[in-house]
Each structure stands twice: as C-alpha cells, then as structure tokens.
Amino acid sequence: METTGAGTESWGGNLFTRNLEDNITKIQNIFRNDNTLIVRRLETRAEPKLRYALIYCDGMVNNKLTNEDIIRPLLEFAPAKSGRAPADLVDVIAAQVTLSDSVEKTQDINQVIQAIVYGDSALFTEGFCEALILNTKGWNTRSISEPENEKILRGPREGFCEALMTNLSLVRRRLRTPDLKMEFQTFGTRSQTKGCVCYLDGLVNRDVLEELKKRLNAFSIDGTLDVNYINEFIRDAPYSPIKTIGSTEKPDVIAAKLLEGRVALFLDGTPVVLTVPHLFIEHFQSDEDYYVNYYFASIGRLLRLLAFFISTSVPAIYVALTTFHQEMLPTSLVISISMARNGVPFPTVVEAMLMLVVFEMLRESGARMPGMMGQALSIVGALVIGQAAVQAKIVSAPMIIIVALTGIAGLMVPRIKGTSILLRFGLLVMASSLGLYGYMFGMLGLMVHLYSVSSFGIPIMNSAYSTTTQDKKDFSSRAPWFMMDKRPKFLSPNRTRKSSGGNVS
Amino acid sequence: MKCRKLLCVFLLTLCLPFLSGCWNYRELDSLNMVSAFAIDPGTQGHSYHLTFEFLDATSQAQPSKTMETEGDTIFDAIRNATAISQKKLYFSSCKTVIVNQDLARKGICALFDFILRDAELRLTLLPLISKEKTAGEILQHESQSSQLIGLELAKVLEQDSIYLAKAHRVPIFDAYSMLHQPGMSLTLPFVEINSSKSGKVPMVDGTAVFRDDKMVGSLDPEETQYFLYVRNEIKGGLLLTAVNGSKKNVSLEILGSHTTLSSQTAGSRISMQISIHTKSEFGENQSVKDLITQAGLSEVQQCAEKTLREGITDVIKRVQSDYESDIFGFGKELHENTPVYWNKVKNDWNHKFTSVEFTVEPQMIIQGSATARGNNKAVDQNG
Numbered sequence: 001m002e003t004t005g006a007g008t009e010s011w012g013g014n015l016f017t018r019n020l021e022d023n024i025t026k027i028q029n030i031f032r033n034d035n036t037l038i039v040r041r042l043e044t045r046a047e048p049k050l051r052y053a054l055i056y057c058d059g060m061v062n063n064k065l066t067n068e069d070i071i072r073p074l075l076e077f078a079p080a081k082s083g084r085a086p087a088d089l090v091d092v093i094a095a096q097v098t099l100s101d102s103v104e105k106t107q108d109i110n111q112v113i114q115a116i117v118y119g120d121s122a123l124f125t126e127g128f129c130e131a132l133i134l135n136t137k138g139w140n141t142r143s144i145s146e147p148e149n150e151k152i153l154r155g156p157r158e159g160f161c162e163a164l165m166t167n168l169s170l171v172r173r174r175l176r177t178p179d180l181k182m183e184f185q186t187f188g189t190r191s192q193t194k195g196c197v198c199y200l201d202g203l204v205n206r207d208v209l210e211e212l213k214k215r216l217n218a219f220s221i222d223g224t225l226d227v228n229y230i231n232e233f234i235r236d237a238p239y240s241p242i243k244t245i246g247s248t249e250k251p252d253v254i255a256a257k258l259l260e261g262r263v264a265l266f267l268d269g270t271p272v273v274l275t276v277p278h279l280f281i282e283h284f285q286s287d288e289d290y291y292v293n294y295y296f297a298s299i300g301r302l303l304r305l306l307a308f309f310i311s312t313s314v315p316a317i318y319v320a321l322t323t324f325h326q327e328m329l330p331t332s333l334v335i336s337i338s339m340a341r342n343g344v345p346f347p348t349v350v351e352a353m354l355m356l357v358v359f360e361m362l363r364e365s366g367a368r369m370p371g372m373m374g375q376a377l378s379i380v381g382a383l384v385i386g387q388a389a390v391q392a393k394i395v396s397a398p399m400i401i402i403v404a405l406t407g408i409a410g411l412m413v414p415r416i417k418g419t420s421i422l423l424r425f426g427l428l429v430m431a432s433s434l435g436l437y438g439y440m441f442g443m444l445g446l447m448v449h450l451y452s453v454s455s456f457g458i459p460i461m462n463s464a465y466s467t468t469t470q471d472k473k474d475f476s477s478r479a480p481w482f483m484m485d486k487r488p489k490f491l492s493p494n495r496t497r498k499s500s501g502g503n504v505s
Numbered sequence: 506m507k508c509r510k511l512l513c514v515f516l517l518t519l520c521l522p523f524l525s526g527c528w529n530y531r532e533l534d535s536l537n538m539v540s541a542f543a544i545d546p547g548t549q550g551h552s553y554h555l556t557f558e559f560l561d562a563t564s565q566a567q568p569s570k571t572m573e574t575e576g577d578t579i580f581d582a583i584r585n586a587t588a589i590s591q592k593k594l595y596f597s598s599c600k601t602v603i604v605n606q607d608l609a610r611k612g613i614c615a616l617f618d619f620i621l622r623d624a625e626l627r628l629t630l631l632p633l634i635s636k637e638k639t640a641g642e643i644l645q646h647e648s649q650s651s652q653l654i655g656l657e658l659a660k661v662l663e664q665d666s667i668y669l670a671k672a673h674r675v676p677i678f679d680a681y682s683m684l685h686q687p688g689m690s691l692t693l694p695f696v697e698i699n700s701s702k703s704g705k706v707p708m709v710d711g712t713a714v715f716r717d718d719k720m721v722g723s724l725d726p727e728e729t730q731y732f733l734y735v736r737n738e739i740k741g742g743l744l745l746t747a748v749n750g751s752k753k754n755v756s757l758e759i760l761g762s763h764t765t766l767s768s769q770t771a772g773s774r775i776s777m778q779i780s781i782h783t784k785s786e787f788g789e790n791q792s793v794k795d796l797i798t799q800a801g802l803s804e805v806q807q808c809a810e811k812t813l814r815e816g817i818t819d820v821i822k823r824v825q826s827d828y829e830s831d832i833f834g835f836g837k838e839l840h841e842n843t844p845v846y847w848n849k850v851k852n853d854w855n856h857k858f859t860s861v862e863f864t865v866e867p868q869m870i871i872q873g874s875a876t877a878r879g880n881n882k883a884v885d886q887n888g
Contacts (some may be wrong), residue, residue, distance in 0.1 A: 323530050327597035327625070331540075331656060334598055335560055335568070338533045342562040348530055435529060 011326035016107055020126040024053050027122070030113060037116070042071060046078035049131065050089075053125040060119035062138020063286065069099035071136055077378045090128050098123070102135035138446060141166065147249035147271065149414060155291030156252040163195055173197065175258060179203075187230060187267065191223035195230070196266040198254075199212035203261040203492045205277075205350075208456045212263055212276055226270045237453045239421045242454040246278035253287045261492025277455035277491065279462055281475055283416040284308065289478050298477030304413050305476055311410035312423040315352045316439045317430035318402045323348050324435030340396040349432035351395045355403040356428070358385055360421065363407065465489065534767040536560065536595035540569070541655025543603040543640035544579065544616055551575040555582040556641030558655050569653045571644050577857060579619040596625040600659035603633050603640040603696060608694050610711065611722040613691070614684065622675055622867065628678040630661055632825035634713040634720065636697035639821075643696055648705045660696060661709055670733055670742030670759070671726035672709045684718055687851060688836020692732075695723060701854040716830040716855060724820065733826075734781055735833045737764035744785065744869075746812040747793050749807055755805055756789035756797065760872065766838045770846050787874040797874045806869050813867040821863060831858040 012045065024039055031378045032035040040054040052074055054066065080085055086092060097396045106112060106267045112122045112131050119137035131263045144166070147159035168182055177199040187193050197216070199209060208391045215234040224230055227247065236244040246262075248254060254264050257275045264273040284304045289297040319326055322337060330338070362381045369377065385402075389395045410420050423446065430438035453460050463471045470486045475481035486495045543556040554575050561570040572589060576582025604616060611633075620626050635643050648657040662674040672694045675683070683691045690711045699708035712732065714722040724732055733739050739762040745753040762783040769776045771806050787805070790796055796805050824832060836854050840847040848859050 173544075322533050326531070326533060326536065326595065326719070327627075332600040334533065334538060338538060338560060338562045339538075339565075340534070341534045341569075344534070432530070 015386070016109065016124075016129040016131060017242070018049055018129050020053055020124055023124045023129075024371070026109070027116075030109075030230055031116075040066075040071070042074055044075055044078065046219060049126070050079070053124045053178070054121050055124070056114060056121040056136060056158040056343070057116055057119065058261050060117075060139055061121060065100075065136050065138060066121060069122070070136070073097045073099060074311055075121075086254075087297050090125055090130050090132060090157070090163050093123070094123065094132055094459070098132070098134055100134040100136065103129050104133040106133060107131070117192070118194075144170070149312070150248065150250055150253075151285070152286070152288040155288055156249055156250070159249045160251060160271035160273060161271050162271055164266055167251070167266055167271070168196060168198070171254050171258070171264075174251060174255040175200065179354075187216075188224040189220060189222050191225070192225045194268040195224075198266060200258045200261070200263040203259065203487075203494055204263060205458075205490070205492055208277055208458065208491075212265070214263075218415065224267060227265060227267045227272050227274045228269065230265065230272055236455050240449065240453060241422045242280070242450065242453060242460070243283065243416070244278055244453060244460060246275040246282050247272050248275065248287075249273070250287060250464060256287065256290065259497075260487045261304050261494070271395070277458035278452060278460065278492070279455070279458070280460040281463065281489065284413060284420075285474070291482075294478050294480045301477055307409035307412035308416060308420060311413070311420045312427060313439070313443075314406050314409070315356060315402055315424060316427035317436075318349050318398075319428060320353055320431040320436045320439050323432070337396070337398055343393045344396045345393070346395070348399070351399045352402070352432075355395055355399055355423075356406065357426065359403050359407045363411075376398055407423050462491075523572045528672075531593075531595075535592055537572075537590060537592040539594075539596050539599045540653035541596050541599060541601040541603065541644055541658065543605070543635065544608060545605045545639045545645050545863050546608060546692045547575050547577075550584070553579055553582050554639075554641070555579065556644050557588075558644040558653060559594065560653060567647075569648075571641075573641065574819070580623075581618065594625070597627065599626060599630060599655065601631045601633055601655045603635050604693075604719060605640040605642050606634050606636065606713070609634050609693075609715075611672055612865065613715065613719045613720070614718040617652040617677065617681065617684075619750070620680060625683075628676065630677045631662055631674065632677055632680055632693050633658065633662075633696040634693050634786050636695050636710065639863060643698065646698060646705050646707060646771070654707055658696065658707060658709065659848045665709060666738070667741050669731050670739050671711075672728060672854075673712045673733060673736075673738070678691075682716075686837060688831060688838070688840045688847070689834045690830040690832045691718065692724075692832050714824065714828050714830055714832055716828060721830060722828045724824075727816070731813070731820045732766060732832065733782075734762065734813065734817055735779055735821065737762075739764075739783070743788065744783075744807065744809055744812065746809045748796065748808050749769060750795065754791040755787075755808070757805070757809055757871065758786040758788040758868070759832050760784040761787055766835070768835070768838050768842060770839070773860075774855075775835075775839070775850075775857070775861045777861055778840070779817065779863060781817075781865070781867040782870075782871050783867065784872055785815075786872050795876055802871055806871055809871075810867045813869070814865045818863075825861070826860045829855050829859055831855065835863075835887055 007237045015073070016026070019236075028037065028039065033226060036058040038056055038058050042052040044050050054070060056066065074093070074097060076455050079089065079092065090105060101406065107130050112133065116122055120134045122135045123132040123134060125132075127379075135155070141163040142161045144158050144161055146157040150159070152477060158170060159438040160170065172180060177200070181199055181201050183197045185195050185197060187195050197209075197212065201457060212234070216230070219233040219235070221229060231245050231247070232238065234245070248257075253273065254273055256486070258264060262416065267273075284301055286300070286304075289301060328336060346354070351471075362377065363387070365375055366374070386400050390397045390400060406424065410417060412418065427439055427442045430442040432438070434441065451459070451461050451464065459465060463475050466472075466489050471489050486496055487497060489495075537557075537559040539557050539559045543559045545554040545556070546552070547554045554573065557574075558569050559571045559572065561568055572586060573580045574585045574589065576585050602620060604613065608616060610628075620630060621628070637643060644654050646654070648654040650657060662672055663803045665672040666674045673692050675691075675693055680691055680693065683689050692714055694709050695711045695713055696707055697710050699710075700851050711726050712729045713720050714724060730742065739759060742759050744757045744759060746755050746757065747753045748755050755840065762781060764779060764781045767778045767780075770776070787802070795801060821833065824830065831854065835858060836847070836851070839850070880885060
C-alpha cells in the first residue's frame with residue numbers, strides 16, 4: 001500500500017482478514033484523502049457481537065435504498081439464539097436479510113473497490129473475510145430528451161443520455177429478442193469506464209464483430225470520457241478525414257442499424273454510440289428518411305448529396321472559372337462579375353479564403369454561444385461582414401453569394417461537416433493553382449481515396465461493388481419499405497429482411 | 506521512417522501553391538473584355554488599324570470604351586494594345602468583328618486567318634461589313650440599349666433571323682465553309698450608322714456579296730429576304746403582298762418555310778427547280794375587302810406566291826448578271842447530286858452560273874387569321 005495512485009494492480013495480493021477493523025482500515029487507506037467515502041458501522045442490539053460495516057461513496061448511492069433495504073433489515077436481524085454467529089452468516093445475510101436486488105460475495109479487494117466507486121455498497125461482517133457487494137447505485141442523470149443535433153420533425157424523439165444502462169434499455173425496448181446481445185467491456189486503465197458491444201446474433205457479420213473485439217482489446221488509454229477516444233484508436237484509415245465509424249445519439253437509429261447487421265458500441269458517460277461498419281452513404285442518411293413518405297425522403301437525400309457537392313466544390317469552381325477559364329462563363333455573367341470585382345483589392349482566391357474563414361468563425365461562435373446573443377451575431381454576420389464588406393469594396397458581391405451558398409449547403413449535411421470544410425479548402429487551393437485541372441485532380445484524389453477505404457473490412461462505397469438495383473434502393477434515394485427486401489451488401493450474412501433472424505441460423 | 510515520408514509529402518504539398526506560380530491565373534479585372542473589334546486599313550505606314558470596343562467596368566452608365574491600335578498584321582495590332590492599356594485584351598466574349606469594305610474588296614481570307622487560328626476568339630464570332638467610310642466608327646457610337654455595341658449587334662442579327670429575315674447571319678465557321686465549299690459563295694451582313702432624331706445607332710442593313718473572297722456587291726434588305734428563301738434559311742419574318750392593285754396591303758407572318766433545290770442537266774444547259782413550301786398566318790389586312798373567306802384567302806395565297814416568285818426571280822437574275830457569284834448554292838446542289846457533271850463545270854463555275862436556268866415554285870399555306878375574323882368594322886362599312 002505504498003501509493004494509491006499507481007493503478008489497481010498495487011492492491012493485488014492484499015486479502016481481507018477476519019478482523020472487521022483491519023478491513024475498514026485497509027479500505028480507508030486506499031481511499032485516503034477521499035472524504036466521500038462513508039463507513040457506516042452497525043451493531044445490533046440483540047446480539048452485540050454481530051458487527052458490520054457498510055462502506056460506500058457518498059453521492060453515488062441511493063440513500064433511501066441503503067437505509068430501508070440494507071441497514072434496517074440488518075439491525076433487526078437476530079440469528080439463532082445460541083449466542084454464536086452461524087458459520088455461514090454472510091450467506092445468510094445475502095440470502096435472507098438484505099433486500100438488495102443484486103448481492104455478490106467476494107474476497108477480491110479490487111472487486112470491492114470497483115464496486116464502491118461505481119455506487120455499490122460493500123458490507124463487511126466481523127469475523128468473516130468475505131465482503132458482500134450490494135447494488136445501491138443511485139446517482140442523478142440527465143433525463144431522456146431529444147438530441148439537439150439530431151432533431152427530426154416526424155418519428156421517435158427519444159435520445160440517449162449519459163447512463164449506460166438507461167441507454168441499453170432504450171435499445172432493448174425496441175428489439176425485444178434474445179438475439180440482442182450485449183457484451184460488457186471496461187475501457188480506460190484509470191477511468192474504468194464501462195462499455196458495451198451490442199449486436200443482433202444471426203444478423204451480425206461475424207468477421208466484423210471479431211475484428212471489432214480484436215481492436216477493442218488492442219489499445220490502452222487511461223481514461224475514456226467519450227466514445228471518440230475509442231473511435232480514434234480502432235478506426236480504419238486513422239489519418240483520413242472521412243469517417244469510418246458512425247455515431248448517433250438516438251436509440252431508434254441504433255436499433256435500425258443493428259437490424260442491418262451492424263455492431264454498436266456503447267460507453268458509459270456519453271450519449272454518443274458508435275456503429276460499425278460505417279458506409280459513406282450513411283453521412284447522408286437521416287432517420288427521418290425512413291419515417292416519412294419515400295418521395296420526400298428521396299428528395300431530401302438528393303438535396304443532401306447536392307449540398308455536399310456544393311459545399312465542397314462551389315468556391316473552388318467559382319475561383320477556377322473566374323480566374324482561369326473566363327471563356328466558360330456566359331458573357332453577361334462575365335460582365336456582371338467584372339463590374340462587381342471592379343475596385344476590389346484582393347485576388348479572388350484571397351477573397352474566397354477570407355470569406356470562408358469568416359463564415360467558419362461565425363458558425364463556430366454561433367455553436368458555442370449563449371442563446372440570447374444569436375441576434376447580435378446575425379447582425380454582425382449579415383450587415384457588418386456581408387453588406388459593409390461589399391460596400392467598402394473589400395470583397396465582391398458574387399463572392400458573398402458563393403460563400404453564403406457554400407455555408408448553407410454545408411450546414412445541411414452536419415454529419416460530414418468536418419470533412420467538407422477540409423475538402424473545401426483543399427479543393428480551393430488546388431483550383432486556385434491549376435484551375436479546373438487542379439479541381440479535377442483534387443476530385444480524382446478524393447474518389448481514389450473513397451474507393452480504397454474500408455470500414456472493418458467493408459468497403460465504405462459498398463453499393464459501387466454491386467450492379468443489382470436492390471443495392472441502390474437505399475442510396476441516393478430511398479425506395480418504399482415494401483421494396484427493400486435486402487439488407488445492405490456485405491453487412492450481414494443474412495440479407496433477407498423478412499427472415500426472423502439468429503435462431504434460425 | 507513513416508514520419509519522414511509524411512513530412513516529405515507535406516513539404517511537397519506546401520510547395521504547390523508557391524512553385525506552380527498559378528498557371529494562367531488571371532483576375533477578371535485584369536482583363537479588358539473585348540466585345541467587338543473593327544478592322545480598317547492602316548494609316549501610319551501600317552497595314553491595319555484596329556478599333557476595339559471593350560467593357561468599362563468602372564462606369565455603370567456607359568459600359569463601353571474604345572481603343573485604337575495599328576499593326577502590320579492583325580495579331581501585331583492586337584499585341585500593340587499592350588503599349589496603351591495595362592489590361593490585356595481578352596477575346597473570349599468577343600461577339601462581332603466589323604470589316605472595312607475596302608479591305609473586304611481586296612480579299613477577306615487574310616483577315617480571317619487570325620480569327621480562325623487564335624485560341625481565345627470563338628468560331629461563333631459574327632463578321633459584318635461596314636457600309637461607312639471606316640469600320641471603326643461603327644463602334645464609336647452609342648448602341649440602342651446602351652449596351653456594348655458588339656453584343657447588341659450579335660443579338661440584333663440573332664433576332665433578325667427569327668423575326669425579320671432581312672439579314673444573313675453568318676458565324677465565322679460558316680463563312681469559312683462557304684469560302685471553301687465548292688459551288689457556294691460567301692455572303693456577309695452589312696452594318697451602317699442609322700441617323701434619326703433620336704440619335705445615331707448602328708443598324709444591320711442588307712448583305713454583302715463575295716466572289717471567291719472579294720466583295721463584289723450588295724443586296725438590299727428586300728433582296729436579302731428573297732435570297733434567304735432560296736438558301737432555305739427562312740425561320741420567320743413577314744411577307745408583304747399586294748392584293749387588288751400594286752400597293753402592298755397584306756402582311757403574312759411566316760411560321761416556317763422549307764426550300765428544296767433540284768437540278769437537271771442536259772449538255773451545257775443547267776436548270777434549277779426551286780420549290781418553296783411556306784406556312785404563314787394572315788397578319789394584317791389594309792385593303793378594303795374582307796379577305797378571310799375561302800375566295801379571299803385563295804386570292805391572297807396566289808398574290809403571295811406571285812410576290813415570292815417575282816422577288817426571287819429578280820434577285821437571282823440580278824446576281825447572275827451583276828455579280829457572277831453563286832451565293833445561292835446552285836453549284837453545291839450539282840456537286841452533291843451530280844458530282845460527275847460538277848467536275849466538268851467546276852473550273853468555270855462563276856461564269857456558268859450566269860446562264861443557269863431556273864424555275865421558282867412557291868407554295869404558300871395560310872394557316873389562320875390570328876385572333877380576328879373577317880374585316881375591321883370601320884373598313885367594312887366603307888367597303
């Protein structure tokens with residue numbers, strides 16, 4: 001017990017003794033300087049020899065639960081009148097006295113410590129070296145609410161919260177089948193965060209599942225506060241701006257993805273849940289697509305694809321056309337652009353870079369800012385930076401339109417926001433040094449990259465590997481549900497949606 | 506090792522914007538967007554005197570400016586503009602070129618070479634021949650819509666071919682093929698300054714007739730219209746005809762027209778049959794008679810056919826006698842359909858053309874009377 005800060009290993013080998021006070025001291029030593037540790041000593045009036053200690057962390061337990069269901073029965077408990085405690089007293093307490101829903105007997109000090117820090121209570125009994133771990137978890141969590149960044153107009157609105165078990169229950173409620181498997185795993189050598197790999201047996205692609213488990217066991221980090229900590233360790237193409245692992249905060253999305261044969265990774269303490277494998281088209285799919293009429297869903301999907309193209313390419317194409325390929329513009333457009341550019345001191349590229357950076361700054365400040373400042377921000381954005389900059393001849397009016405169009409289109413596809421910002425600037429640099437040639441080289445590079453990246457063994461452009469219409473039914477448009485007979489290619493060994501699932505196979 | 510490789514890629518990428526030097530990067534405001542240029546004979550010992558009309562982005566009211574240069578070749582004159590203007594002349598939006606008629610008389614091929622060869626100039630450029638003393642002065646007037654004159658003239662030619670059919674719109678690629686096609690002579694539209702009380706504006710007026718590449722004469726707008734019937738290039742316009750008398754008092758709006766040429770040869774005799782099939786609508790009636798009757802319409806039809814026949818006959822005869830230049834494409838018809846015969850006559854075609862016999866067979870179909878039936882009432886009472 002030299003130091004408490006050296007990780008869990010240092011407690012190994014320290015076994016509990018039959019002396020209650022020794023055990024208490026041992027625990028208190030481990031938790032020294034931690035004033036939330038409560039040691040509640042109990043003695044019964046009927047049998048003074050029976051002494052217990054209930055140890056827990058304040059704030060982590062449900063006090064009503066400990067008072068009513070553990071302390072009260074213990075105090076009222078009087079074993080045989082023989083005057084001697086029975087040899088199996090601990091088992092008797094576990095089986096007959098405490099009202100806790102989950103009781104575990106252990107001699108392992110590590111397990112006891114893990115239980116205490118996770119809101120359980122440890123009950124020590126005088127004369128026994130075993131401790132009872134009682135489930136008394138009871139902390140406050142955020143209630144289930146609609147996630148701010150995945151709002152929809154029609155369909156289920158529940159979102160995950162920060163409590164793992166609540167989140168799992170939300171999924172379980174949607175998939176009432178024993179095929180739904182949930183395997184717990186602990187991440188973070190220090191944070192000891194509980195995670196859960198979740199999949200539907202019989203639908204899941206075993207190779208993907210094995211690969212995921214292999215990668216989950218292959219890294220080590222001290223704390224995992226969000227799934228992104230894990231994401232960056234286990235993802236394919238770690239330096240690529242393209243996402244290869246999906247994430248969502250909505251249980252209905254997770255249920256739908258599990259039904260397509262994907263695997264979900266939950267982590268305690270975050271409402272974000274990862275899904276693998278992640279296809280490129282998933283950036284453009286919204287859960288609402290499946291809850292509204294397929295015509296409107298398809299329009300929305302096409303608009304999002306168009307928006308991605310616009311947000312990545314429009315500034316680059318504008319710069320290429322106006323500075324390299326003026327002959328490609330209609331004469332009247334050339335006239336109005338050169339009229340607008342008259343007197344603007346900066347080259348078009350600089351103008352574009354400047355305004356795009358300003359837009360990103362506006363967006364970023366809008367995202368981090370208290371709500372009531374929104375109006376001030378829009379005034380600054382629209383009047384000062386937009387109109388005033390044009391009137392002062394710092395930038396030309398067409399550039400404001402281009403940047404506004406780019407910005408709006410970028411906000412339309414929030415899932416691929418980071419990627420599109422990077423691509424936008426990359427393509428802009430290419431286009432400003434080589435014109436449309438540069439833009440095309442950039443696009444070619446992007447295409448080569450997209451078609452070479454895979455997510456857990458599944459190519460992210462999976463529908464490109466298929467010639468059947470069935471694989472295009474949930475791509476740039478969404479087919480009616482009665483026509484989508486098959487699950488996406490490669491994701492599941494059992495591709496027919498109508499089948500009942502794992503029990504068959 | 507991997508890190509070093511990454512660093513290498515990063516540094517090379519970093520070099521891209523600095524070392525590439527932005528190939529061909531030109532800001533729009535560093536270019537003078539030329540909308541038209543005029544070619545005149547040089548004055549100070551040079552061969553050519555060019556006048557450019559370009560966009561003046563600094564002023565909203567009067568968007569055009571002109572600039573004049575001299576040079577021994579057209580390219581030379583264009584590059585000499587660099588000595589005058591900091592902005593490079595940029596020709597991608599150039600729509601028209603106006604050629605001095607003295608130069609056109611000497612031969613137009615030499616002028617077209619640069620235009621056809623240069624990468625910036627488009628092959629849809631529209632050449633016009635100036636009726637004024639110099640071609641440059643056309644560009645120095647204000648245009649009707651205070652637009653650039655070059656753009657205005659291009660638009661005027663386009664509209665003309667749809668609604669008026671009294672000017673022959675010839676893009677430069679067409680002009681080139683007319684120059685080089687066997688049995689076909691070049692025609693180009695004329696442009697002049699039209700003076701009226703409201704001001705002086707450029708106006709498209711008639712057609713210049715070429716023999717080989719030299720201008721030999723002109724057709725007036727009326728003749729141009731009949732010429733276009735033979736060339737099968739009528740898309741619209743009006744046909745005025747005289748019913749009951751010599752005064753033209755009925756307008757027919759042409760909806761569409763199709764002309765077929767067919768040739769017959771016997772020895773040195775060549776005869777052309779020109780059948781014209783025209784659809785029209787009754788557009789205006791200035792006569793006192795109600796013509797919207799079975800009899801009235803057939804009378805109008807006969808008068809219209811007669812007008813067409815006479816007009817076309819006159820223009821072909823005049824070209825045959827005055828210009829000896831096959832602008833109607835009779836030779837082309839022979840070349841395409843009787844190539845063996847064409848080989849015998851092609852060397853002396855311009856002369857042979859003058860003796861070609863022809864018959865004109867117009868067929869006018871009047872499809873309707875627009876939104877009115879019968880006659881105007883006031884006219885009716887008088888009649």
